[in-house]
Amino acid sequence: MPRFSVIVPARGVQGFLRDCLDSVLDEPHRDVELIAVDDCSPDAGGAIIDEYARRDPRVVPLHLRRPSGAGPSRTAGAALACGDYLLFLDGDDTLAPGALAAADARLRECGDPDVLLFDHERTDVWERRSPSGDGPLLEAARDGVFRAAQRPGVLGVAPAAWNRAVRREHWTGRGLSFADGPYEDVPYAYESLLAAGRIAALDRVCVIWRERRRGSATTTPGRHHFVVVERYEELFARLAGGWAGAADPLPLLTVLHARMTERLLAVLDDTDRILPADRAAFFRAASGCIRRHRPAGAPLPAALRSYRAYRSLHGAQELRRDLAKELRDRGEAAARSARRRYYGLRLHAPLDDDLVLYGACGGPAAGCNPAAVERKAREIAPQLRGVWAVREDADTEGAGYAVPEGADRVTVGSRRYWEALARARYLVTDGYFPGATGRPGQICLQTHRGTPLRTVGLDAHRHPAAAPGPGPSRLLEHADRWDFCLSANQHSSEIWERAYPSSYETLATGFPRNDRYFTATADDVRAVRAALGVRPGATAVLYAPAPAGPAATAPPLDLVRLAGALGPRFQLLVRAHPHRGAPDPWPAALREDDAVLDVSGHPCFEDLCLAADALLTDFSPVLFDYAVLDRPVVVHTAGWDAFRLTRGVYVDLPSGLPGDTPGVTAQDEAAIAGAFHSGRWDGPAAASLRAAFRSRFCQYDDGLAAERVVRRVLLGEDELLPALPPAERRPAPAPRSAERAAAQQDGAELTLTGPGAVVV
Structure with a gap:
């Protein structure tokens, strides 16, 4: 039986889910099971969960049959739990390093209480962290074990699912669960404390909670926020049968009521939740709830006497906001040109x-x-x-x-x-x-x-x-x-x-520009090579480095040295990035021998790729597109460490691992030439790496991307065209195959027209 069962509901969080799961599985305290609940996620969340389950037996995947929401997903995950304690973590949040070990130590120190409260930090989209505000409450309660009636102030801790560990026997014995819909954790958070016989606190940050900008119920305005009033009504109804053995429940009721009032007024004042047209109705619902459950003798906040009083007390603040907005608008209007003002007028057409x-x-x-x-x-x-x-x-x-x-x-x-x-x-x-x-x-x-x-x-x-x-x-x-x-x-x-x-x-369409790699024929490949001036039979190497600039960390190759090292069997097609300007000049002799062709001004990069037998690049993302063609890639890796540290990377190109490295890597001109002369550039090892790279990064490219986009976006069709299976995708033939096909065609024609011809 594991010590902890961490339940992670996942829906629409594929960009953050890996970090969440890794934060649990990478914990030094490994006595944990991770129950990851796929709430019919429309993205790849379910596939990510299955991927983690295949490689780590501690991951228990649960795929729900229909979308249920965070609350029912957590409850469903808890039903599978075997751990001593349940922890709930949202799919876009993470555990702080060492959190499980610290929680386990505190639980053992306190004799395994029913609930362990711990602190959290908030992080925004810029990764700026801020304290939760619960620190002083947790610090004050860190000595010993207690009931809520003994420390009513503990109800001031944020009512959340993910800032506590709950003993599984407490969960099942009290019939705890999460509500269905927004604000689903409010009843659970309070009832888990009020029904607990023993509570402990850990004044340590254990969870990093992410504030979502979009896509969650709390960041979308509308009448669904009215349900927060219903949640508090449900809570008071469930607590009507008793207050955790408290002889005098008034202190608990007073704190709980104050927290409820604070929360409801915060929702009311939040323009990202309550629309102006709904504010009066929400005020009536919230103030009614606050009045009904007001403890004896507790004063009614002045702002709740009437909606007119509320508006009056908030009028000065709103006036300041409106004035500031008007000043900003005047400044913007003064800066607009006549044509920009025309745009504003045409927005009404x-x-x-x-x-x-x-x-x-x-x-x-x-x-x-x-x-x-x-x-x-x-x-x-x-x-x-x-x-x-x-x-x-x-x-x-x-x-x-x-x-x-x-x-x-x-x-x-x-x-x-x-x-x-x-x-x-x-x-x-x-x-x-x-x-x-x-x-x-x-x-x-x-x-x-x-x-x-x-x-x-x-x-x-x-x-x-x-x-x-x-x-x-x-x-x-x-x-x-x-x-x-x-x-x-x-x-x-x-x-x-x-x-x-x-x-x-x-x-998930693929990139429309890459359709060209599937529609081009052998004739197209030969025609592009001829138009560029590629010598018949030459191995054309497209050199397409990343943009240069103040932040560039990859040193450019010496084209004179490289062309000399490659020799006459090879031809360099040099494509300087449009933001880079013309490539560095090279001696006229190289131009005269056609050792180097400047193709920087060519209007179609896809045609350059079709003409090339291989791609030579550094840290340019063009290698992901070129991989669609299933042709060799050589990566110039000089400067990688500086690039990785200063720019940050998502893929470790020089690692040599399948899925990261697309082919041969080389540090300088001599190593690049050696890779070509030895045949490693197109050998079995390079082909194996290229296949893994294509499998990872060319998933959706099959020649139908543009049609998918037009039908789904411009024509409004509901479903995307299905992707072709990888085995049925046919990229354009490599130049050698195209030239071989042409030679066979020419030979067949000569044989058919010559005297005594025999068809072969």
Whole structure:
């Protein structure tokens, strides 16, 4: 029988669930069972639970047949528990290191009481921690074991499921359970203390509680918050039969009533919970409950005498808030240009149901995932009208910035831009539209720019060399406007949820730009190579490093040295990142010998990948896309430690572990050339690593991503097209296979037309 049973309900928390489960399983105190309850989670929560159960026998998975909510999920998990004590931990929270060992020591010291209370910390989306406020109460109660009647102040501890360990016999003997719906832990939290014969306290932080921005009942405004009044009514009804043996229940009742009053008024004053139109009704419900259960002699707060009194007492504070808002609005209005004001006016015009505004910030102004979506929309939804938002300098940036032939375009900041931004029903981007505020009814799709290798979003702001971009507050404002975002793999889905916490829906579609890798033919591969100037029979190596800049930590390769070491059988296709500028110059002799081809200005990165026999990169996320082709990857790992420490990473590329490393790794030009000359770049070991890497990061890419996006987002279909099984996915043939096929075709034609021909 384990000492602890930790019950974790999980629904819609895939971005945080691994950290939660790891915090329990990595505890030095290992006498624990972890009951993970999949509450019919719409994301990969159930799969993550099963993954942990396969590798650790202490994990007990429980999959509910229908969505039940946190309360019933906890109760269902507790029914399977075998431990001496039950601990409840939400799927996006974590245990503090050493929490179980500290709790066990305190329980043994106190002779195994019915309930052990412990402290917690709150953490927000920026990982800023703040104390719970329960510390002084727990410190005052840390001596000895007591009943609630002996220390009524203990009822002031936050009424939560996850800040106490409850003896399983106490749970079953008292018939404790959680309510169904919001505020489900209020009756349980108080009744577990009031019915306990022995209580102990541990003035130590044992749980890190995460404040969710979106997606939970407590962060969504509406009338469902009225249920908190019902919860306190239920609690007082259950306690009517007795007060834990207290001869005089008045002190307990007084403290409990004060805590209830404080909680109900806090909910009333929270504009993120109670809408202005519902405030008077909530006031009547809350004040009625407070009046009904007021202890004898207890004063009624002045604000509760009437709703008019409440509004009067809060009027000065509201006036100050309104004045501050008016001043902010005046400042913003003064800073707006005439065209920006025009945008505000056009927000009141009807939305154009057939208008789609596209924008791409990850390179070409009309490229990447949005471009692939736009192409597919033309094919299967021709009734939609696409418009591209491009920078003012787009015409000076080269062919890569041209919009598709026949497509309309607007310049960012122009009058037509503000018109399209205000009236388009659909917004499709891999970044953001400058100046956008969003409006009800608009549907915003965030395609993202690729699978994340380094930290992104809020995660990036914890590292000293985070890439420049919007600050955390602005970043969250952008994420709050998304309705959908795309993912190519479960790895990305979990990171999006954690790094961009908001209420959008993540679509497991694959990346639309990668569809090209499945639709291209052998003829396409040969044509691209010929257009680029790749020599027939040469092994083309695409060198695509990550962007350079102040935060770059990967040293660039010496192309002269590398080309010389590779020799004439190889040809380097050098693609400098659009944000990097032109690659470093190299001697004219290299150009004349075609040892190096500068392909930085080529408009389609996917075509460059099709032309290449192998990819050579450092810490660029392009390797995740290239892996779709199932072609060799060589990673230049010099500077990895500095990159990892300053930028933060999600994948340990040089580890050599399946799923982390896509192929051969090398520190310098000599090692890279050695890998190619020895054949290791395309050997069995590299192929095995590549297969594991593809399995992890190319889960959803099958050539149908763009169609999934158009049907689900732009056409409003309810279900995504099913993914092709991996065995049925056919990426474009490698260049050697394409050339071999061409040679066979040419040979067959010659044989058929020559004298005495024999078909082979």
